[in-house]
Amino acid sequence: MRRPARDGLRTGSTSVRASDGHDIAHLTDFVTTRRGVEGFVEPRTAVSDVTLLLVAHDGEWTRRRVPSVQWAHTFANKHQVPSYDAAVVGIPQRMRDFNRRKKAGGI
Template identity: 65%
Template sequence: MARWLRRKKAKSGRLREADRADLAHLEEFARSRRGVEGFVEPKTAVTETTLVLVAVDGEWTRRRVPGPRYAHDFANRLGIPSYDAAVVGYPQRMREWNARRAQEQRLADRRRLEDR
């Protein structure tokens, strides 16, 4: 049987934990953008605790963190406010940024189809 037709082995069931690359990405994002706020997402059945950073223009990023306390301490160390996402939700500017990106993608797709 061809290698690409074989079924992949099942994962061990363990969730991937935060690593240095995750934390470095969050720090770089926070330091390189204005008005950043942190939104701590609780651990679920399929993901570890995550930290969503949202800049003043709505641009955002999400990465795993070691836990909720770590996420709040991380934000405090960088001088940015942090909130529990399950309590306060996400800022409107994040939804607006997502809508702008989706519209840009639709326009790019339409142009690509027209150029064929």
């Protein structure tokens, strides 16, 4: 039987860092300094814990680990940010457009 990694969870042979206060502070800063933010809750995978993807009106985005799916939706509700299950609705087109502009040097 495998034991949890010291700094997070162990999934197979991969250690996953748990969320911490820095992640939560970053998410809070993002939602309070951008407009039109929506949250996309991404489920745990073999290589990543639950994450909250925040996408602003212009497609700027950030992603951080969070304690649970429920925590992510509660966080979004507290900050009046709509939240969705990313596995159901996918990732918004404006985020892909933002990444394309950034890669092309337009941002």
